[in-house]
Amino acid sequence: MNDTESLKDYQRVRQLAIRSLFEIIEQSSEGTVIVDRDANIVWMNERYARRFGLESAAFAIGKACESVIPGSLLREVVRTGRPILLDMQDTPKDPLVVMRLPIHDDAGAVIGAIGFALFDELRSLSPMLKRYLSMQEELASTRSLLRARQAKYNFAHFIGTSAASLEVKRRARRSASADSPVLLQGETGTGKELLAQAIHASSPRAHKAFVSINSAAIPEALLEAEFFGTAPGAFTGADRKGRAGKLQIAQGGTLFLDEIGDMPLPLQSKLLRVLQEKEFEPVGSNEVIQSDVRVIAATSTNLEAAIKRGEFRADLYYRLNVLPIQVPPLRERLDDLPALSEAILEELRSQHELAPDALALLGQHTWPGNIRELRNVLERAALLSDDLMLNASDLRAAIGTFSPVPRAASAQVVEVQANETFAAARERFDRQLIEATLAQCRGKVVDAAARLGLGRSTLYKKMAALGIEESQ
Numbered sequence: 001m002n003d004t005e006s007l008k009d010y011q012r013v014r015q016l017a018i019r020s021l022f023e024i025i026e027q028s029s030e031g032t033v034i035v036d037r038d039a040n041i042v043w044m045n046e047r048y049a050r051r052f053g054l055e056s057a058a059f060a061i062g063k064a065c066e067s068v069i070p071g072s073l074l075r076e077v078v079r080t081g082r083p084i085l086l087d088m089q090d091t092p093k094d095p096l097v098v099m100r101l102p103i104h105d106d107a108g109a110v111i112g113a114i115g116f117a118l119f120d121e122l123r124s125l126s127p128m129l130k131r132y133l134s135m136q137e138e139l140a141s142t143r144s145l146l147r148a149r150q151a152k153y154n155f156a157h158f159i160g161t162s163a164a165s166l167e168v169k170r171r172a173r174r175s176a177s178a179d180s181p182v183l184l185q186g187e188t189g190t191g192k193e194l195l196a197q198a199i200h201a202s203s204p205r206a207h208k209a210f211v212s213i214n215s216a217a218i219p220e221a222l223l224e225a226e227f228f229g230t231a232p233g234a235f236t237g238a239d240r241k242g243r244a245g246k247l248q249i250a251q252g253g254t255l256f257l258d259e260i261g262d263m264p265l266p267l268q269s270k271l272l273r274v275l276q277e278k279e280f281e282p283v284g285s286n287e288v289i290q291s292d293v294r295v296i297a298a299t300s301t302n303l304e305a306a307i308k309r310g311e312f313r314a315d316l317y318y319r320l321n322v323l324p325i326q327v328p329p330l331r332e333r334l335d336d337l338p339a340l341s342e343a344i345l346e347e348l349r350s351q352h353e354l355a356p357d358a359l360a361l362l363g364q365h366t367w368p369g370n371i372r373e374l375r376n377v378l379e380r381a382a383l384l385s386d387d388l389m390l391n392a393s394d395l396r397a398a399i400g401t402f403s404p405v406p407r408a409a410s411a412q413v414v415e416v417q418a419n420e421t422f423a424a425a426r427e428r429f430d431r432q433l434i435e436a437t438l439a440q441c442r443g444k445v446v447d448a449a450a451r452l453g454l455g456r457s458t459l460y461k462k463m464a465a466l467g468i469e470e471s472q
């Protein structure tokens with residue numbers, strides 16, 4: 001056989017192969033569709049037409065391919081002249097594996113395209129596709145979970161250029177690149193949670209979950225399961241299947257331990273083990289799980305005092321206190337008031353502005369609820385005032401129970417009782433304040449908490465500590 005002979009043979013083989021390839025594909029395919037150079041359908045088999053809800057293929061003729069097959073890429077094939085050899089096409093039923101080829105005329109110009117739907121029944125077709133589908137599902141659910149668990153705040157949200165604020169931000173930023181525990185200490189409403197989220201968002205763990213757990217908000221009996229999860233069969237009922245704990249959900253990411261000062265002692269020991277050994281066991285299980293979380297803890301109570309009272313483990317405190325950040329109260333960074341107020345009003349989508357006397361008044365208040373309280377005050381003032389320029393009296397009304405007292409004059413207003421300790425005087429003040437606010441809010445704790453700029457659970461705790469009963 002000479003060269004020309006074999007070449008001739010090859011062409012023949014090729015022709016035969018093309019023909020049989022086409023026939024096999026056409027016969028075994030779930031559907032075939034042909035479009036012209038404008039991507040209008042010129043032919044479609046009946047089976048394919050029915051899949052897209054048409055009674056007959058005749059209804060498809062002359063229509064743009066996408067109007068019959070949503071998401072069709074045949075137009076792109078006609079435009080580029082390039083085939084799309086394997087792709088997935090969604091249909092009202094299951095997805096299909098499709099192949100799209102351009103059709104050339106004798107001169108080589110693209111005159112249309114042909115699409116084959118190769119198979120349906122993807123799930124039974126091959127283990128590979130089955131895996132593909134289950135991975136798709138897993139990816140979608142992981143993505144949505146992660147989206148819900150991603151940090152809402154970054155450092156740009158922490159407003160403030162006073163020296164105290166800049167120092168806090170500097171320390172927090174520096175801690176972001178480390179992996180050691182961070183301990184945020186500061187009064188209620190000073191931005192501890194905001195900072196925790198910002199640290200996570202600029203850490204190498206930013207693309208993983210930020211999971212928070214609040215020891216003050218969860219009943220003690222449930223806290224351990226919430227933390228470590230439960231093993232299958234550990235409980236009857238809803239938890240029979242076992243449930244992942246926050247530690248597991250936070251794997252690879254950051255675990256934010258809010259109000260760590262309220263963590264019960266037995267759990268403190270277990271947390272210490274997690275920090276030291278980097279492992280834990282779900283409740284009711286013997287399985288040891290390796291943990292990879294970065295811990296950020298926050299507290300508004302004084303942990304050193306809690307240690308002295310025997311309520312907090314000293315060893316846990318030292319383990320957490322690696323990168324301590326003291327978040328100062330608002331009254332110690334009054335320079336931030338104008339910027340904070342502006343940012344808050346903007347965030348509230350309010351058109352209101354503060355008159356100079358209003359700003360001056362804000363500077364005289366002591367802000368026990370800190371920035372959360374400032375936010376509440378501005379929101380209330382903006383709601384109550386039709387005038388877009390808020391003045392001092394608008395704010396005084398919004399601050400409500402607190403009559404701002406000029407700092408210099410404050411000593412004359414405080415009632416001094418002989419032999420009273422600081423702690424006793426403070427308790428007396430707290431009781432009077434809370435009782436007066438509750439009375440003004442007709443006993444409604446939720447409203448009183450909002451007015452005081454405190455979280456509801458914080459106010460309940462203070463009431464319990466002071467022996468103030470909730471009126472019915």
Ligand SMILES: Nc1ncnc2c1ncn2[C@@H]1O[C@H](COP(=O)(O)OP(=O)(O)OP(=O)(O)O)[C@@H](O)[C@H]1O
Nearest residue numbers: 157158159187188189190191192193194300371372
């Ligand atoms: N520097 C800041 N700039 C802008 N907004 C802030 C700032 N600090 C706090 N905030 C806002 O104040 C509110 C309270 O902040 P956050 O919840 O972080 O306080 P917290 O210290 O965790 O309080 P708590 O101890 O009561 O839980 C939030 O709405 C937060 O966005």
Ligand SMILES: [Mg+2]
Nearest residue numbers: 192193258298
């Ligand atoms: Mg908080």
